Amino acid sequence: MSYTYSANDMSVGDLDGDGQYEYLVKWDPSNAKDNSQSGHTGNVFIDAYKLNGTRLWRIDLGRNIRAGAHYTQFQVFDYDGDGRAEIAMKTADATVSGTGQVIGNSGADHRNSSGYVLSGPEYLTIFNGANGAILDTINYQPARGNVNDSTAARTSSTAPWPSAPTDRPCGTPASATATPST
Numbered sequence: 001m002s003y004t005y006s007a008n009d010m011s012v013g014d015l016d017g018d019g020q021y022e023y024l025v026k027w028d029p030s031n032a033k034d035n036s037q038s039g040h041t042g043n044v045f046i047d048a049y050k051l052n053g054t055r056l057w058r059i060d061l062g063r064n065i066r067a068g069a070h071y072t073q074f075q076v077f078d079y080d081g082d083g084r085a086e087i088a089m090k091t092a093d094a095t096v097s098g099t100g101q102v103i104g105n106s107g108a109d110h111r112n113s114s115g116y117v118l119s120g121p122e123y124l125t126i127f128n129g130a131n132g133a134i135l136d137t138i139n140y141q142p143a144r145g146n147v148n149d150s151t152a153a154r155t156s157s158t159a160p161w162p163s164a165p166t167d168r169p170c171g172t173p174a175s176a177t178a179t180p181s182t
């Protein structure tokens, strides 16, 4: 499987609290696939950079997060209010953090023969913005639900800031099941 990488989605946040933004880039392999397309894909990377282009760290989402427009939505926000942004996204077995920590089962391969990942655990992980280390990992909610070869998960997320009672930002991952029209 031969492929190249190009920059995809991007977001910004002050990851180290120095008052300047850093930027995060999702690198998509050239064989990324929409939910409607079968096939195996390369791994997706999330890289953090200083404004001068110096790379701080890389998260490798691993073989169990498929590459495509609907699979990885990452949030960059200062969730705990300490002046440094964290990063939140869906992860899976064998995702590797910016400091080399492996999530779940490093050897697991949940891809089916068509390259879809329709089984296996899904997680929501919060990463330390300064070094990409894992702060916490929980089971992803909502759960995957019923999927088969003609349906696939699409995810979205946002970082709302509710007022009372918390007055704190919180992440709200979501997912929907879509059936391709073909």
Ligand SMILES: [Ca+2]
Pocket (backbone or CB within 6 Å): 013, 014, 015, 016, 017, 018, 019, 020, 021, 022
């Ligand atoms: Ca900064």
Ligand SMILES: [Ca+2]
Pocket (backbone or CB within 6 Å): 077, 078, 079, 080, 081, 082, 083, 084, 085, 086
């Ligand atoms: Ca923070």
